[in-house]
Every structure is written in C-alpha cells, then in structure tokens.
Amino acid sequence: MEITLVEQLEERLRQAMLQSDVLALEELIADDLVFTTHTGELIDKQMDLEAYRSDIQKLILLQGQQQRVQLYGNTAVVTVKMEVAGTFEGKAFVGIYRYTRVWAKSQPQGNWQVVAGHVSQVL
Template sequence: MEITLIEQLEERLRQAMLKNDVSALEELIADDLVFTTHTGELIDKQTDLEAHRSDTQKLVLLNGQQQQVKVYGNTAVVTVKMEVAGTFEGKAFVGIYRYTRVWAKSQPQGNWQVVAGHVSQVGD
C-alpha cells in the first residue's frame, strides 16, 4: 500500500537528515523543491543540501509523533509533529515543530520525492 511506502520514505528521510547523508537526500528530494522554513524563508533543494553538506545544520534528534499520511493518486501529504534538536550555524537549538511535506511520484520512473514542504515551530 502507498501509505506504508510513504511512511518508509519518511523514515529514510529522517535518517538521512540525522546522518547528513547528502546522497540519500539528493535521491529523496525533487530538483524543484520549494520549502518554507520556520522563519518564512523559501529554500530550494541545493540550499537544503548545502546546509547538510557543510554541517551548517547538524541534527541530533528528530523524534516524530502524530504522523499522518494521506495519498491522493500520485501525490501524498505528510504531517508530523517533531521534537528537533541540533545546531544551526554553531548554535544549539531544541524545539517542537510541525512539518508538512508533499511527496509526488515522478513519471515515468515512478520514484517518490519531496516536492514541497513547510515547517512551523509549535508549543508542546
């Protein structure tokens, strides 16, 4: 079932983010990604990959809760509340965030990739 596949891809994405595995992230993120950060900044795939490649962003905790996956044909929408900890530009941070990610199945290869996303900081 597609929901199980998307859940597995979400876990691969989470592990790749924790390990700064740029190769895996390259595969999981679409070339035309549009992602809105918690500050409202729009970033693209290359900006996201560079943050991992350069260790500008180093995540040590991504603990997901309340994950929901909805599949609409060749598109899936994932929402998850995530406890996040790490460093950004050398400064430690910890917080609770809610992510929304849109996965799309590319044609003709049929690979699922993240095409859009948004993250907001939330309370407990």
C-alpha cells in the same frame, strides 16, 4: 500499500537528515523543491543540501509523533509533529516543530520525492 511506502520514505528521510547523508537526500528530494522554513524563508534543494554538506545544520534528534499520511493519486501529504534538536550555524537549538511535506510520484520512473514542504515551530 502506498501509505506504507510513503511512511518508509519518511523514515529514510529522517535518517538521512540525522546522518547528514547528502546522497540519500539528493535521491529523496526533487530538483524543483520549494520549502518554507520556520522563519518564512523559501529554500530550494541546493540550499537544503548545502546546509547538510557544510554542517551549517547538524541534527541530533528528530523524534516524530502524530504522523499522518494522506494519498491523492500520485501525491501524498505528510504531516508530523517532531521534537528536533541540533545546531544551526554553530548555535544549539531544541524545539517542537510541525512539518508538512508533499511527496509526488514521478513519471515514468515512479520514484517518490519531496516536492514541497513547510515547517512551523509549535509554541
């Protein structure tokens, strides 16, 4: 049951990223997010949201494959290989990336949010 819920949340996150839906991203991402970009830079929630809010990053393709969800109590680890295309700081890019996201179920509300993540380019 929870695996299905996390898969649904992953799809909501994917759609929010494609649509630059900052309100949905605000809900899905924990306030204390720690995310490591493909360049090794650490970013937090506000930096991530600002990239979408200001159109620094605009995604036009996020096609997932090989998604795997592993549950550990109130935590889920998701790994997914994605074909990604869009623009970053006005420059077009396309590539294959592997994402790892950690979802945690907050207490007492019981909402799942992304608390940590990492992305690497697949060469």
